[in-house]
Amino acid sequence: MTVTEEKKKQVYHSCASCDRDTWHSVVQYHVESEYEYRMDTIYQIVQCCGCHAVSFRRVVRDYESAYPIDDNEWDVPEDITCFPSILKGHRELEDVWDLPDTVREIYTQSIKAIKDNSNILAGIGLRATIEAICNDRGITGRTLDKRIDALARGGLISQKDSERLHAIRFLGNDSAHEIKKADARNLLIALRIIDHLLVNIYILDGEADRRLETIVRTFEQFTTLLEKSLSSFTSGDEVPLAKIFGRDMRRFHGYFAAHEKSLVDTITNGASTKLKIGKVDHFAGSKDKVQHFVVL
Structure with missing residues (x-):
């Protein structure tokens, strides 16, 4: 087959963007042949016919291992390598840059290890991702099992989630201490658990804070909303404050008294440039007198 004919070909190839196998057009093509041992190495630049993403494909055709499948037809074994690497059955997080740097680095390296079939390193990496999350969230404990339990006690994950993380801890321990190669299917399940953890702890929180009226738990969140x-x-x-916040008062969900006290302390210490302490009086027919603040 000539280069021109090969370039007109379409191949069924994994597309990282579409997250499935799709038809690809061969954009460029180069072949290197070995004659002592009959084998071709074909290098292709291919483009998805759906999303038009471009990727690289290497195909090694081993003619020495060919075998007949019909009277006039032979099957030639092919070994295909794709770049970027494809992890079938897993869609990578779109908002990975919302993750803290260390967490993101370990997570992405773990995915690369899975794609490269470096299953021992992948098992260690997924376990290390949990460690990195604990470090980022200030979760302390002498051992990882204690820190996972603390994640659940702190409300960052559910009890069921903690049980799944312990399973990843076991997998990582086996990889690190027994040099045991994790099963590829188990790694994919573990990766899905880690994805769920990252989405819940980091990505959904960020999206919700930007788009939804979430509960104002911290004083930092309180002051941001106050300035707005x-x-x-x-x-x-x-x-x-009830007048200042209006309908946003519903967002304090039991935290209001503590936030108001912190605000009074901030003003008293001279650290506020927005408000000063005002009178304590009834407001809008309220039964009890409430603290007022003067806008500066």
């Missing part, structure tokens, strides 16, 4: 809410008030206005 104060934009509709003018200097000299004396109002309670």
Whole structure:
């Protein structure tokens, strides 16, 4: 087959963007042949006919190992390597850059190890990803099993999630201490568990905070919302926080009293440039008197 004929070919090839096998057009083609041992190595640049993503494909055809499948037809074994590597059955996280640097680095290296069939390193890497998450979240403990339990106690994961993470801990321990190669299917399951963990702890939180009215738990979140809410008030206005926040009061969910106290302490210490302490009085027919604040 000539180069021109080969370039007109289409091949059924894994597409990283489509996350499945699709037809690809051969854009460029080069072949290297060995004659002492009859074998061709074919290098192809291919383009997905669906999403048009471009990838590289190496095909090694071993003619010495060919065998007949019909009277006039032989099957030639092929060994195919793709770049970028494809991990079938797994769609990589789109928002991976939302992860902390260390967590992202270990996670992506673990995926690369799985793609490269470096299953021992992959098992260690997935276990290390859990360690990195614990470090990032300030979860302490002498051993990883204690830290996983602490993740559950702290409400970052469910009890069922912690049981799954322990399974990954076992897998990683076997890889690290017994130099045991993890089964590829088990690694894929473990990777899906890690994906779920990363999405829940990092990615969904970020998306929810940007787009949804989430619960305001921390004082930092409180002050951010306060500054935003104060934009509709003018200097000299004396109002309670309920007036400042309006419908956003529902977002405090039991944290309001603690946040208001922290705000009073901040103002008293001279660290606030937005508000000062005002009167304590009734507001809008309230049964009890409430603390007012003066907008600066």
